[in-house]
Structure formats: structure tokens, C-alpha cells
Amino acid sequence: MPDQAREDTPEGAAAFVKHYVDVFNYAASTGDVEELSRLSSPACEGCQSYIDLYRDTYQAGGYFKGGDWTIGDLSLEIESEQTFLTTRVDVADGRGRSSADSTETAESGETTRVSFAAARDSEGWRVQQLGLGDVK
Template identity: 40%
Template structure:
């Protein structure tokens, strides 16, 4: 599963080797939870989902998945696939170097008594390496539709469901 996620957007172009002294983390600090995300409202859930996307970007940049894991329900398989991908990639000497996902649209909806937050993102191309010594690969610009189900756990939002669809 991690390999499938990793290779989405791959091209056959062989980018030049990045400077090994360059750090892969343009975001040096863990994103802070915005005050708006503390509200038990639809607006609070939306602010939390925006924060969750920032945590995904941070974890991709750094391999530090602690805050992302804390914001994730233990039963969220889609979330876990990203946590596992970032953790295993950095643990094996790999990395991701890209600007991350940019939110272009966000829409809440209630379906079957559950709040869903539909998010459209743009992913700008970059480079990645699966593990130390592996070939550097290039990713291209992509658009994705994401579906999040934020739920409250002891007064704190967590993502309990996360699905990514490739945009057209």
C-alpha cells in the first residue's frame, strides 16, 4: 500500500540528485492548532481539517508523525497509511521534498448523521526517495479530492476517516 501511495504522480524523468546538505523540511516547527479548531461546531471541524492537512504536510517534510498521530483516530486506516508511509520512508533514509498540499476548496456536509469535510487540494511536484541509496524520483503536479470525517474524542477533534481520490 505504501508503495502505491508513494508512486502516485511519478514520472519517468530522472531528476538530478539533490544536495545532501539541504534539509528536506521547509516547515521546521509543528503547526499549532488554531483556536477556531477547538469549537464543537462545523466551523471548528473545518478549522481542524485545515490543520490536519498542515500536519500531513509537516510530516511529509520531516518524517515527524507524532502530532499527526495524535490528531488521528486509531481506527483510521487512510490516516494510518500516511503515518506509516512517512515513518518508514524517513526511518529507511528516504525523504519527500515538495511544497505539500495546498487547499483550493473545502466543503462540509452531513451524511447519515456524520460530518464529512470534502477538501480539494493541489500537490505541486517535487522529488522523493523511498530509502537511502534508492533512485531519486520526481512527482508531478496533481489535484486530489480528499474526504475527512472529523469526530470529537474527549472534547478534541480527530480524523476518523480519510480517503484520497485522484482528481481529473
């Protein structure tokens, strides 16, 4: 993890989300969800949905190639216990298969807005929420 992503500052929160997306892309390309799970709260529904997808796909013999997320500028709203971060996400085109028995298909990407809620504990930042669109 970059040093900046450990800082208890707005820059630290933003760097942490950037790092989280890097780990997220790594999990998608390998099925190794250990670090992604560590950086995600068990209560984070959106995070767990992706963790399940990556773990289950690879366990079934499937895979993802390409389709990485790239984030744009981040808008932060800092509250006492959580920091909300909203950004544009470009999802690249990719390809993959859902299991060893299935055939590989091309997958189209998209550009959309995604929000994160991050909070700090003694180990640093963790994603508490991951959702579509702006913060409600």
C-alpha cells in the same frame, strides 16, 4: 493548533481539517508523525497509510521534498456523530527518495478530491476516515 480548530462548530471542523493538512505536510517533510498520529484515529485506514509511508520512508533514510497538499474550499455535511468534509486537494510537484540507497526522483503532483470524516472526543477533533473522492 489554531483556536478556531478547537471549536465545536462547522468553522471549527473546517479549521481542524486545514490544521490536519498542515500537520500532514509537516510529517511528510520531516518524518515526525507523532502529531499526525495523535490527530488520526487508529481506525482511519487512509490516515495510517500515510503515517506508515512517512515514518517508514524516513526510517529507511528516504525523504520527501515539496509535494505538499493544499486544500480548497470545504464542503461539510454535519451528522450527529461525525462531520464529513470534502475538498479539492492540490498536490504540488516534488522530489524524494524512498531509502538511503535509492536515488532522488522528481514526483509529479495532481489535483483531486479528498474527503475526511472527523469526530470530537474530549481532546477535540480527530480524523476518523480519510478517503479519495466524495463521501459514499
